[in-house]
Amino acid sequence: MSVRFYNALILTMETDSVIGGEIWTDNDKISYVGPAKDTQGISFDREIDCKGNLLMPGLKDAHTHTAMVFARSLADDLTLDDWLHKAIFPREAKLGDEHIYTFSKLGFAEYLKGGITSCFDMYFNPVFASKAAIETGFRYVFCGSVNDFGGIDRLEDEYIRYNSIDPLISYKLGFHAEYTTSKEIMQTISEISHKHEAPVFAHISETKAEVEGCIARYGMTPPKLFDSLGLYDFGGGGFHCVWFDDEDMEIYKNRGLYAVFNACSNLKLASGIAPVSRFENMGIPTAIGTDGAGSNNALDMFREMYLDNVMSNIADNKACSIPPFKTLKAATSTGALCMGLDDCDTLKEGKQADIIMIDMNSPCMQPVNNIPANLVYSGNPGIVCMTMIAGRILYEDGNFTTIDIDEVIKDSNRLLKEIL
Amino acid sequence: MSVRFYNALILTMETDSVIGGEIWTDNDKISYVGPAKDTQGISFDREIDCKGNLLMPGLKDAHTHTAMVFARSLADDLTLDDWLHKAIFPREAKLGDEHIYTFSKLGFAEYLKGGITSCFDMYFNPVFASKAAIETGFRYVFCGSVNDFGGIDRLEDEYIRYNSIDPLISYKLGFHAEYTTSKEIMQTISEISHKHEAPVFAHISETKAEVEGCIARYGMTPPKLFDSLGLYDFGGGGFHCVWFDDEDMEIYKNRGLYAVFNACSNLKLASGIAPVSRFENMGIPTAIGTDGAGSNNALDMFREMYLDNVMSNIADNKACSIPPFKTLKAATSTGALCMGLDDCDTLKEGKQADIIMIDMNSPCMQPVNNIPANLVYSGNPGIVCMTMIAGRILYEDGNFTTIDIDEVIKDSNRLLKEIL
Numbered sequence: 001m002s003v004r005f006y007n008a009l010i011l012t013m014e015t016d017s018v019i020g021g022e023i024w025t026d027n028d029k030i031s032y033v034g035p036a037k038d039t040q041g042i043s044f045d046r047e048i049d050c051k052g053n054l055l056m057p058g059l060k061d062a063h064t065h066t067a068m069v070f071a072r073s074l075a076d077d078l079t080l081d082d083w084l085h086k087a088i089f090p091r092e093a094k095l096g097d098e099h100i101y102t103f104s105k106l107g108f109a110e111y112l113k114g115g116i117t118s119c120f121d122m123y124f125n126p127v128f129a130s131k132a133a134i135e136t137g138f139r140y141v142f143c144g145s146v147n148d149f150g151g152i153d154r155l156e157d158e159y160i161r162y163n164s165i166d167p168l169i170s171y172k173l174g175f176h177a178e179y180t181t182s183k184e185i186m187q188t189i190s191e192i193s194h195k196h197e198a199p200v201f202a203h204i205s206e207t208k209a210e211v212e213g214c215i216a217r218y219g220m221t222p223p224k225l226f227d228s229l230g231l232y233d234f235g236g237g238g239f240h241c242v243w244f245d246d247e248d249m250e251i252y253k254n255r256g257l258y259a260v261f262n263a264c265s266n267l268k269l270a271s272g273i274a275p276v277s278r279f280e281n282m283g284i285p286t287a288i289g290t291d292g293a294g295s296n297n298a299l300d301m302f303r304e305m306y307l308d309n310v311m312s313n314i315a316d317n318k319a320c321s322i323p324p325f326k327t328l329k330a331a332t333s334t335g336a337l338c339m340g341l342d343d344c345d346t347l348k349e350g351k352q353a354d355i356i357m358i359d360m361n362s363p364c365m366q367p368v369n370n371i372p373a374n375l376v377y378s379g380n381p382g383i384v385c386m387t388m389i390a391g392r393i394l395y396e397d398g399n400f401t402t403i404d405i406d407e408v409i410k411d412s413n414r415l416l417k418e419i420l
Numbered sequence: 421m422s423v424r425f426y427n428a429l430i431l432t433m434e435t436d437s438v439i440g441g442e443i444w445t446d447n448d449k450i451s452y453v454g455p456a457k458d459t460q461g462i463s464f465d466r467e468i469d470c471k472g473n474l475l476m477p478g479l480k481d482a483h484t485h486t487a488m489v490f491a492r493s494l495a496d497d498l499t500l501d502d503w504l505h506k507a508i509f510p511r512e513a514k515l516g517d518e519h520i521y522t523f524s525k526l527g528f529a530e531y532l533k534g535g536i537t538s539c540f541d542m543y544f545n546p547v548f549a550s551k552a553a554i555e556t557g558f559r560y561v562f563c564g565s566v567n568d569f570g571g572i573d574r575l576e577d578e579y580i581r582y583n584s585i586d587p588l589i590s591y592k593l594g595f596h597a598e599y600t601t602s603k604e605i606m607q608t609i610s611e612i613s614h615k616h617e618a619p620v621f622a623h624i625s626e627t628k629a630e631v632e633g634c635i636a637r638y639g640m641t642p643p644k645l646f647d648s649l650g651l652y653d654f655g656g657g658g659f660h661c662v663w664f665d666d667e668d669m670e671i672y673k674n675r676g677l678y679a680v681f682n683a684c685s686n687l688k689l690a691s692g693i694a695p696v697s698r699f700e701n702m703g704i705p706t707a708i709g710t711d712g713a714g715s716n717n718a719l720d721m722f723r724e725m726y727l728d729n730v731m732s733n734i735a736d737n738k739a740c741s742i743p744p745f746k747t748l749k750a751a752t753s754t755g756a757l758c759m760g761l762d763d764c765d766t767l768k769e770g771k772q773a774d775i776i777m778i779d780m781n782s783p784c785m786q787p788v789n790n791i792p793a794n795l796v797y798s799g800n801p802g803i804v805c806m807t808m809i810a811g812r813i814l815y816e817d818g819n820f821t822t823i824d825i826d827e828v829i830k831d832s833n834r835l836l837k838e839i840l
Binding site for chain 1: 489490491492493494496497498499500503526527529530533534684687688689690692693713716717718719720722723726727730731733734736737738739740741743744781782783784786787788789790793794797798799800801802803804818825826829832833836
């Protein structure tokens with residue numbers, strides 16, 4: 001499959017400028033990005049007149065629990081601890097293969113409609129999550145979710161298997177969090193990390209209570225504990241990063257670890273406001289994720305970018321504490337690098353063709369004073385008119401090309417009833 | 421024009437339940453809401469199979485400055501005071517009739533696409549704003565924007581004229597804010613309010629500096645000052661309401677005044693977090709507005725509902741500080757009452773047909789655990805598939821029926837260049 005997009009505005013994310021021109025794709029890769037070019041002698045399977053719409057790299061959801069869409073609006077009135085133990089864990093215990101498969105597809109549909117081309121998914125049952133991803137054509141990075149209830153026995157096998165099963169699928173070592181994982185298990189994960197020279201990810205310092213609990217148990221904060229266990233010797237990072245002190249940040253900076261922020265979930269669960277600008281100012285690489293639909297409740301990277309940015313204004317008592325282009329970078333290129341997708345970060349010849357098109361006729365994108373600012377401050381999933389992953393168009397003008405959305409919705413509601 | 425919507429889910433906002441059934445409209449009014457009903461002998465101009473989609477009252481944007489779309493992404497890095505004086509006022513001084521007309525139309529398009537059926541618009545030049553509204557078919561409530569630079573001489577005439585010009589147009593007394601309006605002018609507005617027994621609205625206690633300035637000038641907070649001047653003797657309310665103390669709230673409660681919140685703008689300009697739940701718990705009627713696109717930067721009531729709700733969790737350190745149905749009520753029925761649109765608040769026989777349709781096949785609206793919660797926590801403008809005002813469908817499946825969006829966007833960018 002080869003596609004020529006012409007008459008486009010292009011934000012490559014290599015720089016902050018928007019150029020006019022074309023993008024060509026050849027199979028899964030980008031074969032040309034630049035000004036309008038002579039196509040004589042070249043044939044494409046499809047030529048798309050973008051009519052001045054904007055092409056940019058797909059958004060990268062760098063922390064989520066996709067199949068948790070079942071928990072959307074299920075228990076909105078509980079704090080993190082009660083929410084996990086009373087509303088979520090008992091239902092998750094009932095999730096079978098078909099649940100994971102179907103709820104994952106529903107989540108992928110929400111990602112595609114909102115311009116998200118890959119997700120860093122901490123959940124279980126990679127067999128059926130990856131089956132759903134491969135069928136959809138969605139780029140899926142699995143994050144290990146080991147905790148005291150299970151997962152450690154399978155971690156290394158899964159790591160090997162899901163890093164070679166399909167070009168769309170990859171797997172990173174990970175565990176749920178300090179407060180759900182014993183020291184022995186964390187040590188075993190550290191050994192696996194050392195053996196494979198692989199980065200490790202986990203929820204970290206999401207609530208104040210979590211940090212206090214960790215200090216009570218180990219005499220140090222989660223980042224210091226993880227570092228002392230050698231979990232960060234080959235990189236990785238943490239999700240949420242709300243309650244970091246200066247020394248925690250130094251560890252992230254010195255180790256080149258990725259801080260992944262989840263502003264919506266942290267607000268909704270009243271967990272706190274992450275000091276995003278302090279991370280940015282220290283030069284720590286930052287990414288953005290939606291967290292699961294049970295605690296957000298949408299898989300909407302536009303709302304996430306907005307909040308990631310404007311919450312810093314309140315935290316710092318300063319307008320424009322973070323320039324919008326930095327936020328856009330976290331949500332696209334740095335997010336890709338965090339997930340190990342080194343060839344999905346920007347639009348450039350030879351990179352993967354993970355491209356979205358933004359409808360510039362959306363009133364909220366006009367007039368044009370500053371396109372990156374419009375995207376961060378005024379965007380919403382409704383402005384996305386095309387989502388391509390690995391050179392395949394999976395969503396276009398309201399329609400999914402690989403997902404039967406009516407069927408997925410019908411199945412989701414039937415399967416939901418089984419676990420309530 | 422008469423329309424029959426059938427096979428619908430309906431959230432009337434008379435109660436919090438979602439029913440299955442039909443809505444019929446006859447000219448500008450709703451003629452039936454209820455279960456499927458025999459249509460024999462009745463003919464409609466159009467019958468729409470809703471295919472299980474949701475009908476609900478249109479969202480009411482209870483505080484905005486519509487034509488300020490020109491300032492979207494224009495100066496995102498300034499605090500309120502600098503933003504007003506350096507970025508906004510100099511440009512506003514250059515706004516002519518065509519600017520107001522065209523920028524208003526662009527704003528109306530954004531409202532319609534996002535399910536907003538009326539706005540409470542504090543801006544100037546009602547001649548050309550109302551011309552744009554009438555041509556569009558948009559329900560437009562003008563709020564006087566008197567300040568020391570002008571407006572007081574025209575206020576009473578405009579009040580009379582724009583309350584009788586067209587069924588879609590109405591006008592409320594209002595002034596910009598204490599810090600931009602002299603005591604003499606406020607006293608004159610109070611006299612006009614008493615003469616017409618009319619409510620009065622203004623920006624109020626948006627920033628800490630504003631409240632401190634008012635105390636320095638008058639020895640009291642803005643709500644106490646306005647009350648002492650008789651401005652609240654016939655009701656009304658305030659926009660933003662971020663820095664209210666207990667006595668300020670008592671005034672609002674005792675006078676039945678409307679507190680209109682603008683969470684996005686307050687975050688973006690680092691103005692603060694309004695104590696929304698305290699207003700709610702005291703029984704003060706609350707509404708929600710986007711503020712202008714210069715400081716938000718979107719005219720997006722879904723994002724506004726989300727933030728109005730979840731920011732209270734952080735402010736109160738409590739998950740679900742405000743039940744989502746309360747937020748939905750503020751954004752629909754109470755918003756309508758705040759603006760004086762007593763017949764646009766709910767879906768009921770005899771009320772105005774200001775109805776929106778939500779695409780329940782949007783992945784973010786599924787599965788269905790709780791529809792009001794899905795709307796508040798997971799909604800975005802992209803889920804709106806139809807917007808009807810006064811019985812006329814103005815937006816449907818991506819298309820505007822009364823706005824030439826290509827032309828409006830072209831004109832907006834041309835006119836923007838003139839004022840930069």
